[in-house]
Amino acid sequence: MSDYDLIVLGSGPGGYVAAIRAAQLGLKVAIVERENLGGICLNWGCIPTKALLRSAEIYHYMQHAGEYGLTAANISADIDAVVKRSRGIAKQLNQGVAHLMKKNKITVHMGDGKLTAPGKLTFTKDGKTQELTAKNIIIATGARARDLPKAKADGKRIWTYRHAMVPAEIPTKLLVIGSGAIGIEFASFYNDMGAKVTVVEMMDRIVPVEDAEVSAFLEKALKKQGMDIRTSAGVGSVTPSETHVSVEIKAKDGAVTTEEFSHVIVAIGIVPNVENIGLEDLGIEPDKRYHIKTDPMGRTNVAGIWAIGDVTAPPWLAHKASHEGVIAAEAIAGGHPVAMDPLNIPGCTYCHPQVASVGLTEAKAKEAGYHVKVGNFPFLGNGKAIALGEAEGFIKTVFDAKTGELLGAHMVGAEVTELIQGYTIGKTAELVEADFMHTVFPHPTLSEMMHESVLGAYGKMIHM
Structure with missing residues (x-):
């Protein structure tokens, strides 16, 4: 037994x-x-x-x-x-x-x-x-956390996420290697806490699993906050000392520079x-x-x-x-x-501004052979967002033009990690565009942008 x-x-x-x-x-x-x-x-x-x-x-x-x-x-x-x-x-x-x-x-x-x-x-x-x-x-x-073979985490100058959560001090100049959810969240945290942050990403855009428009918007927002973001870039040698870390960075154009950072966070996967x-x-x-x-x-x-x-x-x-x-x-x-x-599993990144998504990006939907209808509504058109002082961001929806199926939803802005579940329920329940259009969204809320984005996909947007 x-x-x-x-x-x-x-x-x-x-x-x-x-x-x-x-x-x-x-x-x-x-x-x-x-x-x-x-x-x-x-x-x-x-x-x-x-x-x-x-x-x-x-x-x-x-x-x-x-x-x-x-x-x-x-x-x-x-x-x-x-x-x-x-x-x-x-x-x-x-x-x-x-x-x-x-x-x-x-x-x-x-x-x-x-x-x-x-x-x-x-x-x-x-x-x-x-x-x-x-x-x-x-x-x-x-x-x-996955280690870089050339940059084994030591908890002193080279960190994984675990070290980055219990710092003895705020880095003065921080390099974050990798711009997935973990990398961008720590970049956002330390940037807000006063560190000078550089992000290196080997792909051609940050948060590369997200919709391209979201990636572009987030990169612009983070640069505006003072971050140095380098895409299509790589890291060569990483040499820590008692006081700093020397890092070789290969830029998009192939130029290699050696730069010094107080700390390095390695966020390249699991x-x-x-x-x-x-x-x-x-x-x-x-x-x-x-x-x-x-x-x-x-x-x-x-x-x-x-x-x-x-x-x-x-x-x-x-x-x-x-x-x-x-x-x-x-x-x-x-x-x-x-x-x-x-495709019904939402993803959330808690940087500032937040990112959330579910389903196919516009590019992936087209690659899969769908003819799509796309709606995009900006935070600037939403009364609650303006009242919150959070008027930067947008909500994008991607529909199958033939059936009205919601193929994907992509958001960047304040509290989008809470909003995404509305679309996730819709996808799981296999709702179509008419179901979202006929749903009454409370006013004034950020969720009204979800409604407007759907309306926009079909040329019925009200507030923009």
Whole structure:
């Protein structure tokens, strides 16, 4: 007889959600976690970074108080206090996950887990190893930051996201290598906190997975804030010293310069945590990028072994991992969950201004053969945005001209990370342009721009 119906290896937003859903469905569940309940997202990623960015946002508003008819004198930032607040929020949520484990009667085993056979897993803590058995095992081990071979993170001058969240000091001159969500968020945070920030991106535009118009707008906005952004650029040698880092940068035109920075953040992607967890012995084969291959329910090629989250295929997002966890748990419990469509997974970047999107970009839609109708409404035409003092940005919608299907939505501006879910629901429910047009949007709100963007795609825009 097995110890458990299900063991989940890893307690990030995929793992702990899978465990809770399985427990709700009547399964006897355990989690094996090597470090912190809640995983990277809750402890070192999504949540604490948003706490840092909130502090930077408040600091930015204080510095621009005069624009709101207010006076704020002697403004300064205490980085130790900012970090302390962020860590406190992470701790609070970590304790919240521990409470959820108890509430749902999920057994937590702290230690390094390793699969030894189908249905068998060991965990090691303080040199002691125990074996557990289960009818099913979900691998939810997540991923870690990818190092540059020539720029190994040392936590002093060369940082990953983890070092960047607990700085001893604000960098004076910061280089961010990579302009995906993580890179741009830290660039935005440190720029708002007073650092001189340079971003180097090897692709021809920043946030390259986003719509080209969003990338162009964001680059212009960040440059206006004082950032030095270099696209189609590369990094050569990276040489740290006690006081600075010397970096070779190859520009778009091929010219190579050597520049000095106080600190460097490497944000060039992730590496899945697949080492030393027994995959080879079980015959589980990762893909070329070392991510575990699964079917739409999360099954691997070995019966009873499942995988979810960043250790599997992209997009590598916390909310995607959580949804996969629910799907896998329901399938394990004998249900028939609906497979997830990657095009219905929203992406959010919490820089200043924010970026959010779901579905196909205009270019990708055309590449796929669609004849499209596109609507684009600026924040400048929205009363609430003007009243907030946040009149920069736009909302873009892409529709299939033939069927009226919403193919994609792309936003840049204040609070768009909250607005995007309206379009995500619409895509999931397979709504067409008429459904959005006939929906009443409250006034005055930023959401009215969503309505106007749809109307604009069909030549019916009111306020522009």
